[in-house]
Amino acid sequence: MSAKTLRIAGVTRTFPARGRTPPTLALQPTDIAVAPGEFVAILGPSGCGKSTLLRIVAGLDAPSAGSVSLDGRPIAGPGPDRGMVFQSYTLFPWLTVERNIRYGLEERGLPEAEQRAIAARFIERVGLRGFEQHWPRQLSGGMQQRCALARALANDPEILLLDEPFGALDHQTRELMQELLLEIWQQDRKTVLFVTHDIDEAVFLANRVLVMSARPGRIKAEVPVPLPYPREWTVKTTPDFAALKARLMAEIRDEVRRAAATIGS
């Protein structure tokens, strides 16, 4: 069997009771293996445990049971081998675009000239040339996420962990950002784990979509996306795209209803 980059084995997460709040079982035993260079999307209704799972892989949270390993090494905390982009804007407000992108490189003690060269390359790739010395507050939401993506990529991580990175953007900006990410992935073929609740986004980007059940989450279906790369936005108008979308909609409809019923009860 080929080497797997990421292995999630029997991972569960229960958040303990707090005061009058009972314990929350967020994740049922979950097994996922992601091969090097794969782009895997995790699709699920609100509250099903998608972010919890990604935070565990990022090392920002620990599983209640089970294990996660990257290239055979157990994950025990955050590390530069994982690049993360969140939905909320997480740039350091006291650093310029260029310094935000250099942040991880500086932490690792790279010579300044090398830091600058790497930052310049990623600024160019995400289309932020001319904004190097801007502060995050001077950027639109889309530009902030371009910068966050460049910051994650600049560290040359083994895997990119993306938690609804375009979820706060307007529809047009979101589509542009999907195309930018796809273009970068098609060139670099980095391993990606991408959390979303947007079916179009999952089908457009991923090799494989894992559908999660309503809370407590588990992987209820795995849908390969055999649309050839390089993909252009026009693929969204094809019958194959529509068929995959219909299949995923059928998978997720019941879960969204169940999630809504749980919240309402």
Ligand SMILES: Nc1ncnc2c1ncn2[C@@H]1O[C@H](COP(=O)(O)OP(=O)(O)OP(=O)(O)O)[C@@H](O)[C@H]1O
């Ligand atoms: N720190 C925490 N303490 C207690 N419960 C938590 C904590 N974090 C998450 N939960 C609960 O775990 C469940 C899963 O949450 P999670 O944020 O992983 O869902 P999600 O699928 O990412 O949702 P969304 O799509 O709305 O962001 C929810 O019921 C949530 O209330």
